[in-house]
Amino acid sequence: MLGNFSFGDYFKKEAIVWAWELTTKEFGLPPERLWISVFEDDDEAFSLWHGEVGVPKERIKRMGEDDNFWTSGVTGPCGPCSEIYYDFHPERGYSGANLDDDSRFIEFYNLVFMQYNKKEDGSLEPLKQKNIDTGMGLERMARILQKVPNNYETDLIFPIIEKAANLAKNSYAKADNVTKTNLKIIGDHMRAVVYLISDGVFPSNIGRGYVVRRLIRRVVRIGRLLGIKGNGQGDVEGAFLPVLAETVIELSTHIDPDLKSRMTHILDELRREELRFVQTLERGEKLLDQFLSNALSNEGENGNRPCLSGKDVFLLYDTYGFPIEITAEVAEERGVSIDMEGFDIEMENQRRQSQAAHNVVKLSVGNELELAKSVPDTEFLGYNTLSASAIVKGLLVNGDPATHVSEGSDVEIMLNRTPFYAESGGQIGDNGYLYCIGSENKKQKTIVEIKDVQKSLGNIFIHKGTIKEGTLEVGLEVDAAVNAKLRQRAKVHHTATHLLQAALKSVIGKETSQAGSLVAFDRLRFDFNFHRPLSEHEIMEIEVLINQWISNATQLQTKVMPLSDAKQAGAIAMFGEKYGEQVRVVEVPGVSMELCGGTHVSNTSEIRGFKIISEQGIASGIRRIEAVAGEAFIEYVTARDNHMRHLCSMLKVKAEDVTGRVENILEELRMARNEVSSLRNRIAVLKASIIANKAFVIGSSNVRVVVESMDDLDADALKSAAEYLVDSFNDPAAVVLGSCPGDGKVSLVAAFSPGVVGMGIQAGKFIGGIAKLCGGGGGGKPNFAQAGGRKPENMLDALEKARADLIKALTENVS
Structure with missing residues (x-):
């Protein structure tokens, strides 16, 4: 939006005359194509447009309060508006012309005459200082001057659309209306996300980051719908968003040079987000295939055409980001319809839940609002x-x-x-x-x-x-x-968060920004935008840098100044935070300058020391550091030192030798476990050789079968026993074993020789049904499978079922 303003200087006459001069002389728009709207009671504006400027009365329309009266709120400055419209079809004449007809007119210039103050009772009183607020749509003016049918086809956006069409091996000019709309969405969204990421808003699952993520995912989904595969440079697995982003950045070079300087960062972020989402989409495709198979399997139940339920369609859309259009298209190819009414119900339920979440009020508003009237x-x-x-x-x-x-x-x-x-x-x-x-x-x-x-x-x-x-x-x-001691702890931790943000920008890149924080008495927590875990070296580098700043004993400077001055000085503001005209700036000279209303130490030496105690991801693209400083740092280091002293005493080594000693113990433990496992397997094989004598042959199939319990063998030992038995028997052979290793668990294993598998009996499918009796499940390959359960009292019954099912399956197969 292009704008110009006047506060108590020029007013209605000058604004109208200069607006006409700008549009007709500077931009060269034909006067006969311009129409004017004024507020229905604003005779002065009507007179100025007609008498002073010369616009025919037939091209000046009086409009009501909804269209041509601007207010700042329930009370406050307000006033009538006047708008300039461009006429794309003057051949249609004056009769019956309606400025709301989007196919003919476009409003591109709005003049607000703020001349009243609206009071609580709704009455208007004239302002002592009358003001002007005008706005012109940049893209709308570009559309008019470039003589294109819509804003998207101007040189501000169309190159992005054209690039997307090329990647889809399509032509925008020859595309149908649906395809054109999708290409317009890509152009609009790509421009938005590039600027958002450049300004430090990273894709995530929370807050403003979620908005960026949804925009990106919509572009990816639409790209796939249009048939975009790969980056157009031979890599069909590559990301296409960075290719489109390069076009956005090139278009913006002369407007925002900073965009190009952040190009690598923007492209990397888009590439990561797209490839991550493509994996989600692929999982959705597998789930869709499963849903369609289930729908087709139920086709004959009621004689109706198979249908995908609204809940399934919504799950694909909401959880996996799967476009409804793709779901409908794939379903149609398989002869399955989709329950759109059920989908709409699920969507409406989600909207209600979301709205309910937004309507949660933190405080009991009724009584407190009443009390607030008497409390300053x-x-x-x-x-x-x-x-x-x-x-x-x-x-x-x-x-x-x-x-x-x-x-x-x-x-x-x-x-x-x-x-x-x-x-x-x-x-x-x-x-x-x-x-x-x-x-x-x-x-x-x-x-x-x-x-x-x-x-x-x-x-x-x-x-x-x-x-x-x-x-x-x-x-x-x-x-x-x-409580002075607790306040000091909070001051120390709050100042430490400022140092931490400065250190993060220094070590991992200035693009990272704060995404949230907690300043407590016992610790600090700092959330920041970053796409991967920090390395041990980076964490150490951050700690060293912060402790160096602490030891420098730098005096903090706190000032209250106008917001514009603070930003010009380079103070960091939290994105999305609301600030007044006067702001408090906390500066650690040479290190950090932030807008902050919190409490802080006077000198960095008061922080005494800083230590990161954890670093982890809390959402996609959001990392969290927890750290201690000041008294909490001393307590943490002391506790860790006590633990180390105790460990040294137990291991009877010096502190510097603890790591080597622990590594030796772990290696000895690993070797002991391997030896125990080997012994267990040998015991299992010995037990298996004993129960081999219990094998029986199923009729003419000549299959040797063993179905037995092996007491308390663990799953690995049970596997060794089953494999030994199958290998020791001549093909064909089938073995099913069970055990109760303890802790209320059941282990089951099935091993079938190639001859049994060749009869159509698969171990993976067979063992799953048996495990259900033990309150569990499992599966595996056709020749070998394992399962588990939590009902050891049912194990013998499960083995009896296995024996009966095997006899039946093998007998039926031979017959």
Whole structure:
């Protein structure tokens, strides 16, 4: 959107005259093709367009409030609008012309005349300073000037569409409407995701990252639907999104040079995301094949055409990202219809659940909104002091307002001022106490333990605590005291998160950005965008860098400044976070500068030390580091040292020799386990040689069969016994063995010789049915299979069934 503004300078006449001059002289649009809309009561604008500019009355349309009156909200600045439309078909004349006819008109320029203030009762009062806010659609103007039928075919987007069509071995000009629409979606979405990734929004399963992921997956799905295979450069397994992204970046070179500098990072991210999703799609294709087979197998049950259920179609769509169009196309090829009505029901259920999740309100709004009308915003004093006197302005017990609360009760307290930090920016709320020692009029002492502090309804601090002694009343003056030791721990950890983000950008790349954080008293947690686990070397490098900054004893600088100045200075802001006109900037000179309202140390030396205790993935593209600093760092290192001392004492070695000693123990343990396993297998073979005598022959099939229990052999030993028996018998032979190795488990194994398999009896299918009696399952190859269960009391019954089923199968096969 292109815009220009005036705040108390020029107004309606100048805005209208200059807009006409820009469109007709600078852009060269034919005046006879331009139509105007004005607010129905705005006679002044109508007069200016007709009398001052010269637009015929027939081409000026009065429109209602929904179309031509702009408001900023329920109350606030507002005013009438005037819009300029371009006429693609002037030959249709004036009679019956409707500006809402998209096939003829397009609105490309909007002038908002902010001349009123809307009050709570809905009435309008004139503003002392009248303002202008105008906007012109860049893509719409490009469409008009380039004489193309829609925005997508302008030189801003069409090269991306054309590239996608080439990859699909298609021609946009010759394509049908459905294909053209799909190509337009690819062009639009690709431009969006390239810019989002460039700005640090990575594909993930949460928040804004999920939006990027959905856009990418839609492009991949549509690409497959159009027949795009590979990258168009001979690699049919390659990703095609990076090829399209190169076109997006090339188009943007003169607009946003930073895009090209981040090109490698953008292409790598798109390649990873596409290839990962293709694997998901392939799993979906296998599941679709299974669903279709099930539908076809039920074809004759009711005489109707086989149909894929709405639940199955939705599962493919929602879980596997499988396009409905592809599902319908593949199903049609197999002669199966799809239950679209059932799919729509499932989709609507998901929408309702999603909407319900968005409608969850954190606080009991009713009573608190009423209370908030009489409770002012809380003045926060905690940057400069940890104790202060304050007046109790409101009390809540179980969400209901109260005037006084007695000893032993949990209570939520609102004060006019407080040194307590309320949870925000990842930093948890302070702990501490409220005191009232008493006076001549009030002899009783009051003590309230504060366990948490939250913000509610804007900037009201809710102190959550328990009354340990006395009574708390609205209007009472109390002394508020923050737990200084816990506050220091929070300050240390919060400053350490700033150092951690700076270290991550230095070690793994400046493109990484914060995706969330927790600043607690005992640790810090930092989530960041990255596509792979950090290596041991990278973790060590990050720790060394942060501890070096700590030892430099750098004095922090905290300033409050305009948001624009902070961004210009290079301060890092959390993407998606809302900031006011004035922001607090916390700087570690030479290391980090961030917008942050949290509490911090004065000097990095207060952090004392920093240690990463874990690094793991929490979602696709999102990693999490947990670390300790300050007092928590000392406690962690001390505990680890104690563990090492104890280990050294147990192993009777020095600390530097522990690793070698443990490696030797593990190797000895591995060898011992191998030896035990070998002995167990030898015992199993010996037992098998004994039960070989129990083999019996099935009639004329001449198949030697053994079905026996082998007590408590484990699964590996049972396998060795079965293999020994089959090998020792002449082909054909069938062996089924069972055991109960303990822990309430059952092990079953089936081994069939080639001759038995050749009769159509497969071990994998056979053993699965037997295992069901033992509350389990299993499978394997035609000649060998294993299974398990958790009902050892049923094992003998299962073996009896195996014996009966084998006799029946072999007898029927021979006959």
